[in-house]
Amino acid sequence: MNDQEIMAIENRNLANVFSKKPLVLTHGKGALLWDINGKEYIDCASSYGVAALGHCHPKIVEALKAQVENLITCHSCYYNDKRAEFIEKLVRITPKGLDKAFLSNSGAETVECAIKLARKATGKTEIIGLMGAFHGKTMGALSLTWDKKYREPFQPLIPDIKHVAPDNPDKIREAITDKTAAVIMEPIRGEGGVRVPPNGYLPEVREICNEKGILLIFDEVQSSFGRTGKLFACQNWNVTPDVMCLAKPFAGGLPIGITIAREDIMSAFKTGEHSTTFSGSPLVCAAGCAAIDVLIQEKLADNAVANGAYFKTRLEELCSKHKIVKEIRGLGLMLGMELRYDVYGVLMKTIAKGVLVLDAGRTVIRLLPPLVITKQQIDVAITALDAALEEESNGRASSSTISN
Numbered sequence: 001m002n003d004q005e006i007m008a009i010e011n012r013n014l015a016n017v018f019s020k021k022p023l024v025l026t027h028g029k030g031a032l033l034w035d036i037n038g039k040e041y042i043d044c045a046s047s048y049g050v051a052a053l054g055h056c057h058p059k060i061v062e063a064l065k066a067q068v069e070n071l072i073t074c075h076s077c078y079y080n081d082k083r084a085e086f087i088e089k090l091v092r093i094t095p096k097g098l099d100k101a102f103l104s105n106s107g108a109e110t111v112e113c114a115i116k117l118a119r120k121a122t123g124k125t126e127i128i129g130l131m132g133a134f135h136g137k138t139m140g141a142l143s144l145t146w147d148k149k150y151r152e153p154f155q156p157l158i159p160d161i162k163h164v165a166p167d168n169p170d171k172i173r174e175a176i177t178d179k180t181a182a183v184i185m186e187p188i189r190g191e192g193g194v195r196v197p198p199n200g201y202l203p204e205v206r207e208i209c210n211e212k213g214i215l216l217i218f219d220e221v222q223s224s225f226g227r228t229g230k231l232f233a234c235q236n237w238n239v240t241p242d243v244m245c246l247a248k249p250f251a252g253g254l255p256i257g258i259t260i261a262r263e264d265i266m267s268a269f270k271t272g273e274h275s276t277t278f279s280g281s282p283l284v285c286a287a288g289c290a291a292i293d294v295l296i297q298e299k300l301a302d303n304a305v306a307n308g309a310y311f312k313t314r315l316e317e318l319c320s321k322h323k324i325v326k327e328i329r330g331l332g333l334m335l336g337m338e339l340r341y342d343v344y345g346v347l348m349k350t351i352a353k354g355v356l357v358l359d360a361g362r363t364v365i366r367l368l369p370p371l372v373i374t375k376q377q378i379d380v381a382i383t384a385l386d387a388a389l390e391e392e393s394n395g396r397a398s399s400s401t402i403s404n
Helices: 003-013 058-068 081-093 107-122 139-144 148-154 169-175 201-212 233-237 282-297 300-321 344-352 375-403
Strands: 025-029 032-035 040-043 100-104 126-130 161-164 180-185 215-219 243-246 257-261 325-331 334-339 364-367
Touching: 040 375, 058 282, 081 100, 081 257, 081 282, 100 107, 107 126, 107 139, 107 180, 107 215, 107 243, 107 257, 139 148, 161 169, 169 201, 180 201, 201 215, 201 233, 282 300, 300 325, 300 334, 300 375, 344 364, 344 375
Parallel strands: 126 161, 126 180, 180 215, 215 243
Antiparallel strands: 025 032, 032 040, 100 257, 243 257, 325 334, 334 364
16 A cells, blocks of 8 residues: 555544644654655654654564563453563662552553542542643543643533642642642643743642642653653652653553552552553563663663753754744753744644654644664754754745735
């Protein structure tokens, strides 16, 4: 089949819920992808942060090949060697005290689990989230997501959810009542514009939760696994939550979700109160074991620090050069470029030049490259962004001249 035939099949037979780009991607290696026609792309999107190790990392491929010949599926009502190995590796790297997990299949599922867990462990119902937050699109996670374009078509959502202004601990303190079970937040807001909090914010929120006896939940679905230069973004501020939601890169590209908590909190769940058929699949856990090994052995968090700083510096050069660019922000290899206009034109022009990037709201270009990206590949990405920004600026100037 050619690209047009493939796109026609997907458009005809799949739900129209994704904002499709006119590319048919067929294979990848490291930070590179190729389409069906052989065109090469530098991947600065990583499938929304999933491909942190790059595409088809040889150790992930090797682990999958070995496991697929032994056992692919094993329900969690039975014990399994790969599941035990994965959990042991995971607990070794998570912040101290987070040592009991529930395994699922996506970031939204981890948030659903965290909502149920917070209510069960505390006996309270109210959960406080942040304006600008994104936690997923299933009903519970959607209730915590802020953007009305996601929420309004599915009202009423679950009750007892509040949203307060971000980066202001007093707003959280004011919102807490005797019904409050938990506060949930992304340490760095991803879809909300790649927004890094002020330095004292997370520690003060931790203190408020301790003082009020409520749980602190961090959604690290996008910000963990070394992306910000620490294994978990919360470690940049030396703050440990009571519950943490993980997903995306933890199985090297396979579907995974992890809700990990203190033992005394996770033990609130009794047998049968929460489950999913594919929890802890041996195949996924084999990939997860290899993924954690690669993350640690190849020191990819350190790579995120060094190459993230380099990427940010190069982006700041574009900010100085192009008036259309308003601000550069981010941490490690979780970066955002805010424009003064809608990003769609720049995004599509950059993709056409062979660099895949994402949006984060209407005005922000989001960059989530694999942690294995090289400085040479970053330079190529910068060249493409530079040209796209130039073309967009010239196009807007021409349109303005014509309209005047």
